[in-house]
Amino acid sequence: MCNLPIKVVCRANAEYMSPSGKVPFIHVGNQVVSELGPIVQFVKAKGHSLSDGLDEVQKAEMKAYMELVNNMLLTAELYLQWCDDATVGEITLARYGSPYPWPLNHILAYQKQWEVKRKMKAIGWGNKTLDQVLEDVDQCCQALSQRLGTQPYFFNKHLNIWKFTVHVLSKSGLENFEHYFTIMPTELDALVFGHLYTILTTQMTNDELSEKVKNYSNLLAFCRRIEQHYFGKGSSSIRLS
Amino acid sequence: MAAPLELSCWGGGWGLPSVHSDSLVVMAYAKFSGAPLKVNVIDNTWRGSRGDVPVLTTEDNTISQPAKILNFLRKQKYNADYELSAKQGADTLAYIALLEEKLLPAVLHTFWVESDNYFTVTKPWFASRMPFPLSLILPGRMSKGALNRILLTRGEPPLYHLREVEARIYRDAKECLNLLSNRLGTSQFFFGDMPSTLDAYVFGFLAPLYKVRFPKVQLQEHLKQLSNLCRFCDDILNSYFRLSLGGISPAGQETVDANLQKLTQLVNKESNLIEKMDDNLRQSPQLPPRKLPTLKLTPAEEESNSLQRLSP
Numbered sequence: 001m002c003n004l005p006i007k008v009v010c011r012a013n014a015e016y017m018s019p020s021g022k023v024p025f026i027h028v029g030n031q032v033v034s035e036l037g038p039i040v041q042f043v044k045a046k047g048h049s050l051s052d053g054l055d056e057v058q059k060a061e062m063k064a065y066m067e068l069v070n071n072m073l074l075t076a077e078l079y080l081q082w083c084d085d086a087t088v089g090e091i092t093l094a095r096y097g098s099p100y101p102w103p104l105n106h107i108l109a110y111q112k113q114w115e116v117k118r119k120m121k122a123i124g125w126g127n128k129t130l131d132q133v134l135e136d137v138d139q140c141c142q143a144l145s146q147r148l149g150t151q152p153y154f155f156n157k158h159l160n161i162w163k164f165t166v167h168v169l170s171k172s173g174l175e176n177f178e179h180y181f182t183i184m185p186t187e188l189d190a191l192v193f194g195h196l197y198t199i200l201t202t203q204m205t206n207d208e209l210s211e212k213v214k215n216y217s218n219l220l221a222f223c224r225r226i227e228q229h230y231f232g233k234g235s236s237s238i239r240l241s
Numbered sequence: 242m243a244a245p246l247e248l249s250c251w252g253g254g255w256g257l258p259s260v261h262s263d264s265l266v267v268m269a270y271a272k273f274s275g276a277p278l279k280v281n282v283i284d285n286t287w288r289g290s291r292g293d294v295p296v297l298t299t300e301d302n303t304i305s306q307p308a309k310i311l312n313f314l315r316k317q318k319y320n321a322d323y324e325l326s327a328k329q330g331a332d333t334l335a336y337i338a339l340l341e342e343k344l345l346p347a348v349l350h351t352f353w354v355e356s357d358n359y360f361t362v363t364k365p366w367f368a369s370r371m372p373f374p375l376s377l378i379l380p381g382r383m384s385k386g387a388l389n390r391i392l393l394t395r396g397e398p399p400l401y402h403l404r405e406v407e408a409r410i411y412r413d414a415k416e417c418l419n420l421l422s423n424r425l426g427t428s429q430f431f432f433g434d435m436p437s438t439l440d441a442y443v444f445g446f447l448a449p450l451y452k453v454r455f456p457k458v459q460l461q462e463h464l465k466q467l468s469n470l471c472r473f474c475d476d477i478l479n480s481y482f483r484l485s486l487g488g489i490s491p492a493g494q495e496t497v498d499a500n501l502q503k504l505t506q507l508v509n510k511e512s513n514l515i516e517k518m519d520d521n522l523r524q525s526p527q528l529p530p531r532k533l534p535t536l537k538l539t540p541a542e543e544e545s546n547s548l549q550r551l552s553p
Contacts, residue, residue: 064335064336064339065335067338068334071342122386143330143334146327146330146331147328
């Protein structure tokens with residue numbers, strides 16, 4: 001969305017290469033920055049930002065929605081992958097351990113599962129059933145869907161500072177104020193797209209999670225639009241069952 | 242006729258109805274939505290559970306976490322969010338998530354992990370409200386739970402060092418407080434003139450931070466600089482909880498006033514009598530004390546009588 005030239009590289013030991021233990025991370029020159037928040041700030045320091053045109057209240061809202069996505073969607077994804085026995089047995093353990101030889105694949109997978117379960121317990125999700133988790137996801141999607149409404153992106157009125165300043169300096173009257181606003185995506189759009197797209201296109205043993213998301217047609221349209229616009233795919237890889 | 246709803250929660254202090262964030266959230270929501278709750282404060286008897294506080298007991302079941310309790314109250318038609326639009330409801334969820342992710346770790350740290358605060362304020366307060374053997378074990382366990390939560394959600398595996406995390410969580414908390422202050426602006430509540438779920442959550446998290454007296458107070462100082470958030474907490478305390486600094490309820494306030502009046506009258510009477518005695522002392526010549534008939538009088542009157550010249 002910022003038009004930055006990146007090369008995506010897949011590595012099995014990505015988690016260990018990252019300074020904070022979390023993926024994704026970017027490697028620029030001799031700097032390594034991990035996780036969305038710091039990466040956004042790093043990119044902003046280099047002069048590219050998607051949220052400059054937002055006012056204070058909108059920035060607060062954006063941060064709040066990003067936390068909502070992290071809190072609910074991310075935790076639900078982790079839960080489904082690591083705490084739901086059916087999925088764990090069939091898909092996750094095999095997938096996580098696949099780059100390594102035996103017995104390392106088993107050991108690393110079980111270690112990761114133990115870590116995730118410990119975290120779930122600490123934040124109070126340890127006793128949740130799958131149905132409760134799905135209900136939380138539904139609530140989160142409902143909130144996102146209501147916030148998005150019929151707009152193309154979550155925040156639509158970005159004040160185009162350049163156009164505005166030029167106009168003010170040229171001392172012409174402020175006739176058409178709408179002229180100064182542009183429609184642009186922000187970090188929130190990127191984050192929501194990332195999570196929803198993954199949920200919609202990853203095959204799991206039960207599709208209930210993706211079904212919950214598919215209930216909201218404006219979220220589906222949102223994902224397709226970003227996929228086609230920014231990833232240039234002719235046809236969408238989001239299936240409708 | 243609604244079944245009686247009983248809420249067990251931690252008690253209050255420093256002008257607050259409860260010192261525990263989750264309990265305060267539920268109490269505030271109940272006040273806002275008009276739910277009739279009977280509040281049972283946990284004390285150091287063996288009655289009641291201390292596990293998952295706050296706990297709502299109805300005739301049929303017990304419900305334990307604040308989110309679930311609020312859901313239950315809404316289903317019973319005690320809904321404080323009736324007037325909100327769909328978008329405002331969505332905003333509520335988002336802001337609550339922001340509070341839990343950014344502010345809660347620092348609040349937990351200030352109360353339970355920072356050793357000065359924990360050993361001088363938090364541990365004695367909670368230990369005094371638990372029966373003897375539990376008071377040695379349970380505060381320690383709550384502290385460990387808080388530390389765990391902070392490290393696992395914000396720490397960096399595999400070492401999980403606290404010091405690296407401390408700076409970050411306080412920075413995030415200050416940013417969160419600034420965001421809340423910006424969002425509140427000059428309005429009385431977050432969504433217009435009526436308080437809602439979000440107001441209950443913000444109040445529950447901010448009020449203990451604002452009012453409890455700690456030795457190490459960097460987050461509290463930051464909060465005090467945001468005057469609209471302080472005004473928000475004080476408004477809710479004054480309008481919905483009606484607590485004076487001593488923590489007395491309105492019915493109690495009247496008896497206190499009556500007692501105060503009686504006391505003032507007595508003191509005035511005493512001071513009048515003392516003035517009279519003083520005058521008499523100056524006026525009367527130095528006579529040897531005479532034997533007076535024993536009278537059944539109050540001590541004050543006896544005293545004044547013994548100084549007057551009585552004719553036997």
